Structure formats: C-alpha cells, structure tokens
Amino acid sequence: MKETSRNPIENISRRDFMNGMFSAGALVIAARVLPASAWAQLADASATRAVGSALSPSIYLGVETDGTVFIVTHRSEMGTGIRTALPAVAADELDADWDRVRIEQGIGDPAYGDQNTDGSRSIRDFYQAFRVAGASAREMLIRAAAAEWNVPAPECRAELHEIVHSSSGRRAGYGALAEAAGRLDVPDPSTLEFKPAAEWRYVGRDHSIYDLPGIVTGTAVFGMDAELDDMVYASIEHPPVLGGTVRSLDDSEALEVPGVQRTVPLPPFTPPYGFQPLGGVAVIADNTWAAFQGRGRLNIDWDDGPNAGYDSDRFRQQLMDTARQTGRVVRDHGDVDQEFDRGGTILEAMYYMPHHAHAPMEPPAAVADIRGGRAYVWAPTQNPQAVQDTVAAALGIDAADVVCNVTLLGGGFGRKSKPDYCAEAALLARELGRPVKVVWSREDDVRFDYYHTVSAVYQRARVDAAGRPTAWLSRSVFPPIAATFIPDEQYGMTFEHDFGLNDLPYDIPNIRAENGPAPAHVRIGWFRAVTNNFHVFAASSFADEMAHAAGRDPLEFLLDMIGPGQIVDLPSQGVAYENYGAPLDRYPVDTRRLRNVLEIAGERAEWGSRQPGNGWGVGIAAHRSFNTYVASVVEVEVDGNQVHVPRVHQVVDAGVIVSPDRVRAQFEGASVMAVGLVRTGAITAANGRIQQSNFTDFQVARMADAPVETLVHLVDSTELPTGVGEPGVPPVIAAFANAIYSATGTRVRELPLSRYGLA
Amino acid sequence: MPYTFTVNGTSTTVDTPEDMPLLWVLRDVLKMKGTKFGCGVGACGACTVHIDGRAVRSCMTPVANVSAPVTTIEGLSEDGSHPVQQAWMELDVPQCGYCQAGQIMSAAALLANNSDPSDADINTAMNGNVCRCGTYMRIREAIHRAAASV
Numbered sequence: 049m050k051e052t053s054r055n056p057i058e059n060i061s062r063r064d065f066m067n068g069m070f071s072a073g074a075l076v077i078a079a080r081v082l083p084a085s086a087w088a089q090l091a092d093a094s095a096t097r098a099v100g101s102a103l104s105p106s107i108y109l110g111v112e113t114d115g116t117v118f119i120v121t122h123r124s125e126m127g128t129g130i131r132t133a134l135p136a137v138a139a140d141e142l143d144a145d146w147d148r149v150r151i152e153q154g155i156g157d158p159a160y161g162d163q164n165t166d167g168s169r170s171i172r173d174f175y176q177a178f179r180v181a182g183a184s185a186r187e188m189l190i191r192a193a194a195a196e197w198n199v200p201a202p203e204c205r206a207e208l209h210e211i212v213h214s215s216s217g218r219r220a221g222y223g224a225l226a227e228a229a230g231r232l233d234v235p236d237p238s239t240l241e242f243k244p245a246a247e248w249r250y251v252g253r254d255h256s257i258y259d260l261p262g263i264v265t266g267t268a269v270f271g272m273d274a275e276l277d278d279m280v281y282a283s284i285e286h287p288p289v290l291g292g293t294v295r296s297l298d299d300s301e302a303l304e305v306p307g308v309q310r311t312v313p314l315p316p317f318t319p320p321y322g323f324q325p326l327g328g329v330a331v332i333a334d335n336t337w338a339a340f341q342g343r344g345r346l347n348i349d350w351d352d353g354p355n356a357g358y359d360s361d362r363f364r365q366q367l368m369d370t371a372r373q374t375g376r377v378v379r380d381h382g383d384v385d386q387e388f389d390r391g392g393t394i395l396e397a398m399y400y401m402p403h404h405a406h407a408p409m410e411p412p413a414a415v416a417d418i419r420g421g422r423a424y425v426w427a428p429t430q431n432p433q434a435v436q437d438t439v440a441a442a443l444g445i446d447a448a449d450v451v452c453n454v455t456l457l458g459g460g461f462g463r464k465s466k467p468d469y470c471a472e473a474a475l476l477a478r479e480l481g482r483p484v485k486v487v488w489s490r491e492d493d494v495r496f497d498y499y500h501t502v503s504a505v506y507q508r509a510r511v512d513a514a515g516r517p518t519a520w521l522s523r524s525v526f527p528p529i530a531a532t533f534i535p536d537e538q539y540g541m542t543f544e545h546d547f548g549l550n551d552l553p554y555d556i557p558n559i560r561a562e563n564g565p566a567p568a569h570v571r572i573g574w575f576r577a578v579t580n581n582f583h584v585f586a587a588s589s590f591a592d593e594m595a596h597a598a599g600r601d602p603l604e605f606l607l608d609m610i611g612p613g614q615i616v617d618l619p620s621q622g623v624a625y626e627n628y629g630a631p632l633d634r635y636p637v638d639t640r641r642l643r644n645v646l647e648i649a650g651e652r653a654e655w656g657s658r659q660p661g662n663g664w665g666v667g668i669a670a671h672r673s674f675n676t677y678v679a680s681v682v683e684v685e686v687d688g689n690q691v692h693v694p695r696v697h698q699v700v701d702a703g704v705i706v707s708p709d710r711v712r713a714q715f716e717g718a719s720v721m722a723v724g725l726v727r728t729g730a731i732t733a734a735n736g737r738i739q740q741s742n743f744t745d746f747q748v749a750r751m752a753d754a755p756v757e758t759l760v761h762l763v764d765s766t767e768l769p770t771g772v773g774e775p776g777v778p779p780v781i782a783a784f785a786n787a788i789y790s791a792t793g794t795r796v797r798e799l800p801l802s803r804y805g806l807a
Numbered sequence: 808m809p810y811t812f813t814v815n816g817t818s819t820t821v822d823t824p825e826d827m828p829l830l831w832v833l834r835d836v837l838k839m840k841g842t843k844f845g846c847g848v849g850a851c852g853a854c855t856v857h858i859d860g861r862a863v864r865s866c867m868t869p870v871a872n873v874s875a876p877v878t879t880i881e882g883l884s885e886d887g888s889h890p891v892q893q894a895w896m897e898l899d900v901p902q903c904g905y906c907q908a909g910q911i912m913s914a915a916a917l918l919a920n921n922s923d924p925s926d927a928d929i930n931t932a933m934n935g936n937v938c939r940c941g942t943y944m945r946i947r948e949a950i951h952r953a954a955a956s957v
Contacts, residue, residue, distance in 0.1 A: 125903075126903050127901075127902030127903030127904070127940045128902070129902075254899075256896065256899055257899070257901070259904065260896055260899065260901065261887055261896070262904075263901045263904035263907050263908075264887055264892040264895045264896055264901070264907065264911060265841070265880065265881070265883075265884075265886075265887045265892065266840075266841020266842070266879065266880030266881045266908045267841065267881070268904055269840070270843075270904075270905055272840075272843070272844060272905075273840035275838065275840070281835065306824050307824070334835075335827075335831055335835035335836065336831055336834070336835055336844070337827050337828060337831035337835065340847070407939060408903075408905075408939055409843070409845050409851070409853060409903065409905040409906045409937065409938070409939045409940075410843070410845075410903075410905045411844070411845075456903070456904065456905075457903060458843070458903050458904070458905025458906075459903045459905060459939050459940060460903075461939070487844075489847055490845065490846040490847055490848070490851075491847075709899055710899075713899070713902055713940075713942070713945075714902075716941060716942070716944055716945070717902055717940045717941030717942065718941070719941070720938075720941025720943060720944075721939070721941055724941075742846050742847075742848050742850055743845075743846050743848075743850040743851050743937055744848060744850050748937060748939060749941065749943075750934050750935075750936075750937060750943075751929070751930055751933045751934050751936070751943040751946065751947070752930040752934045754941065754943045754944070755944070756926075756944070757944050758944060
C-alpha cells in the first residue's frame, strides 16, 4: 500500500523533540504570539513574554522580575482544556502561584515542536516537556538563591513562588531572583529532579480553565470574533459537487445587494485536494450579512465534474458488496480459513455507518492580511503549522513568512486541522489588498466538510460449543482519509486500520482483519476518534451478538474473550501497528488494563442487578484507543419508538490524569456525541450533492435526547498519561446499540436509529 | 435606514438595511462579539439575546423589528456576577465555550420566569440551544444551582 509523505497523524518521538527543544541555542528561536490585548490591531506578532522574560529556560516558560510567570501553550484550545493543562504541568514543577501565571498562545512555529492538536496526544507528547520547563526554572532559581546566600543549593527548596533556605529560613521571591537565575546555564534535562506525586499542587487536582471568565462574560475571542481595521467580509459559494468548476458566472444581481462590493472567483484545487480551497466564487461585502445575501443572488452554471454521480443509497450497497469480498489483509493471526473450513457454528453480520459532519458550533472562519510580503492569519485552527504550509503554498511564499495567530476554537473535532478556509482568506486578502474575514455559513460547514467517512464492516466468526469464537474475520470498507493526500486512493492508511480494525484485543487463536477498496466522492477527514467509531460499533456489537447467541451475559463473555489479560504483540501478527504514534514498548496493548476497566464498569454500573425488560435495557463495550482504555455502559428506556438514555457510565484508564475535571468533561461530552451519532446524525449525497444543510436536517444531540447523566470513573494510575479527547466516543456507540437490543430485541446494525423506526 | 434601540442600557443608532438580523448588527456593525453565529436559521441558539427580558434568536430578528431594550451576554451583568454566570463557573460548564453565551442567555430568561424549573422545564427551555461539546448535563445542574441562589 502506498504511504503518503503527509501522514496526517504526525508523530514526534520524544527523543527527537527533547533534542530539538532543549539543546542550547534552540531555546530562543523566535516564538511569537499576538498579545491577547491586541486583537484589534495588526501588531506584528512579537516575541512571547515568556521568551523575553529575565529567566527563560524554555521556549514555553519565562519568569519576569515582577514575579509574573509566562507560560506558552503551543497546542490549540477547542474545549479540552489543554491551554490550561500544559501550563499547569509546568507551573506545578516550578511550584508557581497559579494566580501569578499568565498563559500565552503560541503562534504557528516549528520551533515549538508538533502543534497539530489532534490524535488526543497533547498531554501524552508534551507532559514531559512542560515538566522540564518548570523544573528547569525551579532549579535555576534555587541555584541563584544559593549563590546569593552562599549556601549549598541542596539546602534550598521552592515553595509557592519563593525559594526558601531551610535552616536559616531565608526567603526570596521568584521575581527577585529571576535576573540572576537567567544568567545561569540551563540544566541538562537528564539531571533534573521532578516533584513526587504527593507534592503536586495542580496536576491531578481540579482547576478551572484559564478562559472561563471570558467565556461566561462574552469576552473570550474565537476565530469568528477576530477583527482588523479596514477589514472586509467574504462568503464563498463553493462548487456543490467535489471537484466542480464554474462554467459561467452572472453576479449582476449579487452586486445590487446593499453592502456588496464585488465578487472574486477562486480557482479549483489541483488533485489531490489535500487542504486546498475548494474554489468557487467569493462575495466581498461590508459585513457578513451582506456577503451572505449577495451569495444568494449569484447565478452560477456549474460543471459538476467527476463526482456528480455520488449517491448514498447506491454507495451503501457498493460498500456492502465489497465487504463480502476478500480484501487486503492487515492482520493475520493463526489461520482463519482453516478454522472456518472446519464448519460448525458460523455467525456473520454486516454493519453500516453513514457519513457525519463535524459541525463545530463555530463554523470555519479566518482573517488574513498581507503586509510586506508576509501573510498574517488569525484563525481557529487545530494545526497552525499546517496553516503556514497551506497558505504559503496558495500564495507561493515561504511558510516562515506566514504568521498564524491561533484564537480560541469554537469546537474542532478534527475539522479545524484542515486549513482550507485560512487559504481562502489569504488568497482574497492578496487579491483585495486589504484584510479579509472569510465566514463559512452553517450550510457551508455541513455541505463542504471533510466528512467522517461512510463504512461497511463485515464480521464473521466460528464459535465453539460455549459460543466463544475460535476464528474472527473483520473486513472494513470505507473511502479513506488517504484519498485526501493521494489521488483516487481507495485503501486506508495504516493508522486507519490501527483504529479498531487490526487491534481486536481478544485472546482468540485465529484473527484476520482485511480492508477493501472504496473511492472517495466527497472530502474525507478525521473526525473525533476517526475509524474507531465504526470499527468498534461493528466489533463490539458483534461480540454482543455472539454473547446473546450463546445465551451468555455480555460482560462475562467479554471478560472470557479477554482472558486474564496480556500484552498483545501485534507486529508479530502481521500488523504494521503505529500505536497512535506512541512507542509500543512504553505504551503496549495491555489487555489486563482493558479487563480492569470492564470489571470496574460492572461494579459501578451494578451490572446484572436489574433484568432487562419493560422497555429498559443496558449495553456494554470496551475499547483501547489513543493508548487509553475505556469501558462504557449505556442504559436505555424505550417508550414506543422513543429512545431515552438515562445514564452512561464511562470507566477510563488514561494513566496519570493532569486535569481530572476536564477529563471527566471530555468523557461526558463524548457520550453525548456518540449518542447523537447513533440516534440521528447522517450525511447523505444525491447527484454528488450533500442533502443536509443545517442543524434542521443534520441533527446533533440536543439536551432532551442526550444522556441525562454520564458518570465518569477515572482509574487511579501512575502509568504514562494518554489520550482523553477521543476515546470516550467509540465504546458508547456500540454500548448504546447493544442496550437497544437488550431493551427491545432489535439489533441495530445500521445507523442512524431512524432505519429501525426509532427516534 | 437608521434604527435606534437600546443595547445593554445604552441607546444606539445604526444605519442598516431593515432586514439585517440583529445578530449581524451586534457583531459586525456594533462590534459586540459576545453574541455568536452558529446556524443563521434559529436552530442552534448560539445567538440568543434578551429583548424585553425574553430569550430571542438574534439571527432571526430583523433590526427593524427591535422595539424593546436588548440585553446581550456583555450586559447580563457588569462583572460576571449574574447567578447563572456564577453557577456556570462553579460547575465548570463550558468546554470550547462558543455556544455558552447563548446557553447562559436562555437559562437566565428561563429563571426570570420560573424560579424553580423542573428537569422537564429545563429541557423545554434549553432544547433550542445546541452544544456540540455535549455540556448538557452540567448546564442542567448549573440551572438548578442558579435557581437555588436567585
């Protein structure tokens, strides 16, 4: 299989990162942010206060002479709390007073290391770097104090923004010591001592997010809120079919709309579409409303191009037909063919999940201005370095000449890793010679997303007399994310298989996973939890089917299939396993931890204490994704065709937890999103055009149909921290479907629930 | 043409087309960015403001129809001290935060008319406000908490 040179799940080994970041000289490579107070100006992004501080042992952290601690977050804030959590890690090692910490948002700059905020890996990959930043500053402050007092450094310690000499009781504040400390050599990270967990002030404790007051008072700045002097507004009519082009344009009526200034044609993309703009016609206006109104008056004759035949009903059948045929083998353990040939009891099932749209509450938006050969962009982006690259490619300038200021994101879920909308703003800013804000309407967002792909997954198993599988074949067919980067690619990239297809965790002698071909006729992109969502829906539903076929309790059956637990050696079974970009030796696939979360789920949900019936049912599923182990229990009440979800339990083993309340929030939200995906969400196409347009016909979970409560149980762990943003979604999808079977006897194999007359 | 109305206690005159929604008057003309654009069709509640104390979707309210005082998130309290804002902070309701201005405005209007809403009352009042991050459980809890402190 071809691999792309632009694998969207970008890995950074910790070693490379440490070498790059903390070698002498790398520390002060220009890191620039727009000061939070300067939104209304086009101040050139200047050095961070952190790097400009008297003491700055790290690109992420500085201490000023007044004692203010500046900490840079280079990852994007889209609701996970990462903008607060990473600084909390550094502040803890520094033993800083949180009230004296100021957080700065890093612009796009490779000097920070990876900034692509996806893959649930910000804490996993940068926990150590921020510990080092804080501990380095602490060590330097201690040495400075010791030198000033002429005492041995080991007799001094940090204590809430002061260095204290234990025996004499002398004290000095961080600010007073910052200049002297800043003249010392930055310690070798390997010599640093980190705080024992018992002394943590912020890690593992609840603390509110930094932006909370701004959010509840309406002053927090999202990308949609960015504003420059002399700015105009743009709304873009995109080709209704992917790859379509403008045959002819009549903009005369649009230009009559009050406030509309002009129109600007945008060129179509060159395959593969990647992160390029879709092309179309931009309407430039005095305000967003006028731009929207003008668009409604455009008369465009489109050439729809090669994807005009995309039809979701036909495509569903195509995927299922393909899933019944042998595909490319992506895992081969034992010999499933030989085992199937023995005959006996064979179970099989086909599962189908439609496209979904990310639909972050803030639609894509970006502001751009071109000055002095440089492009300045303000955007809600998950990946500011991709903004630099994409805008640079669109304008034909160097990426270093693109300054990407990262605002707060009004949700992301993967959509805002793809900066097509930023390149649109930059192209228009160049054309118009003035600042431009591009605003996507909700209709644009729903119709022109990088969709969660559509999938058919075939499952086949031979089971023994106890109903336990002796051979298990999974075959997954879906238009791949690979098609974003490789023209006409029909097979998934390695990571698309890693996510729930080739990592079946059960102790079964014969396992095979296959991937079949499917063409992409709309843009495909990673969506929260990515291919895990449909792979786990299929595999964990099928496990439930096997349990019921054998008359066994589903939880007991899962535990039996896992056995006592082990480290699963996937590479020895023909799997090119990328492990979410984490080294397998430090983040192994350990089914003892999967077993543990299932056992805890059974206890906390009081599994087995109530018999399903009278419309009540309960379902369970467990899955490791993003190196995190999750078990989910979903309860349902079905009244006629109405499905209610009174309660979800999420048991989470994510190693060390930095921000417990934000982790709980991620799993609460994941259960809401998963229930919405199952219940109502579906994006479909006819004649190549997406048939949904807004929250009226692409229904996401609302309060009344969300789970009434989600109880999150965090496993107390000293293991390395792992992902929390995404892994809460997949097992809830399957557990919800299993609960509906428990309550009604209806086996949900295709989504959404409306296919079964349920709402 | 010119339209004069009161926003957060201040009389304001704007010169816009009569059908321009209040949302865009607030955001693009008055540069008050606290009120959010989410759908433009009254289906998500992100743009919720109060007009004469009632929760209204500003994206569906032509400026010509604004004949009573408008309150936005910026004017709900001077300092974030409204009981709903306080409850939102105490329970750490927001994730990304984008929809929360609208959620808070809907919740404040509910509590102004019903000082002790049931879960069903809350579902009814809040079902028009979408939160894609899925903070509904905490929103409900925060409304109960705010009700207790009003």
